[in-house]
Amino acid sequence: MVNKCYPSADAAVRDIGDGATIMFGGFGFCGIPERLIDALARRGVKNLTGMSNNCGLGGRGVDILVRNRQIRKMVATFPAQREPTPFEEQYLAGQVELELVPQGTFAERIRAGGAGVGGFYTRTGVGTPLAEGKERRVIAGVEYVLELPLRADFALIHAYRGDRYGNLIYRGTARNFGPEMATAADVTIAEVEELVEVGELNPEAVITPGIYVDRIVAVGKAS
Amino acid sequence: MKGGLTRQEVAKRAAQELRGGMYVNLGMGIPTLVTRCVPAGLTVFLQSEHGILGLGPPPPPGGEDPDFVDASRMPVTVIPGASLFSSAESFAMIRGRHLDMTILGAYQVSARGDLANWMIPERGVGSIGGAMDLVYGARRVVVTMEHVTKDGKPRVVERCSYPLTGRECVDLIVTDLAVIEVGSDGLVLKEVAPGVTPQEVQAETGAKLTVSPELREIRV
Numbered sequence: 001m002v003n004k005c006y007p008s009a010d011a012a013v014r015d016i017g018d019g020a021t022i023m024f025g026g027f028g029f030c031g032i033p034e035r036l037i038d039a040l041a042r043r044g045v046k047n048l049t050g051m052s053n054n055c056g057l058g059g060r061g062v063d064i065l066v067r068n069r070q071i072r073k074m075v076a077t078f079p080a081q082r083e084p085t086p087f088e089e090q091y092l093a094g095q096v097e098l099e100l101v102p103q104g105t106f107a108e109r110i111r112a113g114g115a116g117v118g119g120f121y122t123r124t125g126v127g128t129p130l131a132e133g134k135e136r137r138v139i140a141g142v143e144y145v146l147e148l149p150l151r152a153d154f155a156l157i158h159a160y161r162g163d164r165y166g167n168l169i170y171r172g173t174a175r176n177f178g179p180e181m182a183t184a185a186d187v188t189i190a191e192v193e194e195l196v197e198v199g200e201l202n203p204e205a206v207i208t209p210g211i212y213v214d215r216i217v218a219v220g221k222a223s
Numbered sequence: 224m225k226g227g228l229t230r231q232e233v234a235k236r237a238a239q240e241l242r243g244g245m246y247v248n249l250g251m252g253i254p255t256l257v258t259r260c261v262p263a264g265l266t267v268f269l270q271s272e273h274g275i276l277g278l279g280p281p282p283p284p285g286g287e288d289p290d291f292v293d294a295s296r297m298p299v300t301v302i303p304g305a306s307l308f309s310s311a312e313s314f315a316m317i318r319g320r321h322l323d324m325t326i327l328g329a330y331q332v333s334a335r336g337d338l339a340n341w342m343i344p345e346r347g348v349g350s351i352g353g354a355m356d357l358v359y360g361a362r363r364v365v366v367t368m369e370h371v372t373k374d375g376k377p378r379v380v381e382r383c384s385y386p387l388t389g390r391e392c393v394d395l396i397v398t399d400l401a402v403i404e405v406g407s408d409g410l411v412l413k414e415v416a417p418g419v420t421p422q423e424v425q426a427e428t429g430a431k432l433t434v435s436p437e438l439r440e441i442r443v
Contacts, residue, residue, distance in 0.1 A: 027273040027310075028296035030289065053273075078350040092347050100349070103272060104314030104356030111311040122318065123359040127337075127390030130355070160290075172290030172307065176273045179309040207309070 003164045006217045009039035012189050016154055018045050023181040024052040024062055025157035031174030032061040033156040035191050035219040041065060047072040051152060055079040055087035073097035077106050105147050107180055113149035114183025122147055155185035162192035166213030167206045182212040189215040226418040227399035235260045235443040237326050237367045237397045241267050245323040248357055251295050252328035253367040270322060272353035274313050277305025317360035325361035327354060329368045331383040334430035336393040336405035339385035358389030370398035370427050377429035400424050414441045
């Protein structure tokens, strides 16, 4: 019987080791894999490279790993908030690295990583400091920069409902980077609010097909 | 100089750029206020780059749902007929030039329409979010901002001193003092705030303005 279910978030992240590269779904507080991140914090692994829209805020999600000094580098689109965060303080003190990426380029690099695409040309970033050092190309009179795919050892994502085959659906804006990140890691771990029987999810409505998901853990509704 | 529009009035003036049936992305800051200024009876589809087409007003107190937030992470609703999608889909929509317009905040705009809105160099770190994709993806880029900085320095400048978000991408600038169009021959002063003269606007601007023959007062 195919069963990708794990009994707990701790069991699902047990083989994530020091130095791992990890994608974290979520936008702000919306759709972050909080229980998996909590489990990673309990494991205490260090020197992690994280890929996430934000670098954590408010003592939740990636912020916990930053405060624990488990993060070595972040690839992110929106690291600076209105008020300074622990990540910003560590970055300005030279204690963590940052690769800043425009949000659409971030999403597309992950999509490329999961879709076997070796890179893509985009106008985004042309004429800005972010284009420095990147291959430039003019196509039909328009200037583009080359962006390369992103992949990770693990992707940690949050979904609304899933089944033991790993099929997932999301809710509202909690979907954000989940569908792309699920495709772009060697091991994708999904926490779901509700685990349902195989066949219960309408195949027409499945957003992430189970082929992309390696482990699934039911965590209940977020508090 | 006294006078000038409030932030809400700047948003109201920017909202006059909306037309029925448009697909529009609103950035953080003053653009967020535009949501409340959409004229009654006008159907505009607001896009939020983390995956909403058909952003609605904020929910009533107690009706917040943590799975539904806007790009500023505030609780929102979606309108009937809305759709939800992933980030890659959202930015394919943006990059693929499907949006009619974006309204963004700014630190600086240059005479040729360069935009700087993601980093104040002194802070040492900035946040880009979707702005760099939006400035080249949306078919029209409207900027809303205060005309000068807190210490009175012009934000409309000959050349941006802050790192750019995009080059030659801004079409229209709406500030508390003026509405300025970025034309092929430079900046054209189209409208001035009530009680403000073109000379006063020029004095607060770091680039040369050409006064439009159809210059008028901003009506909000």
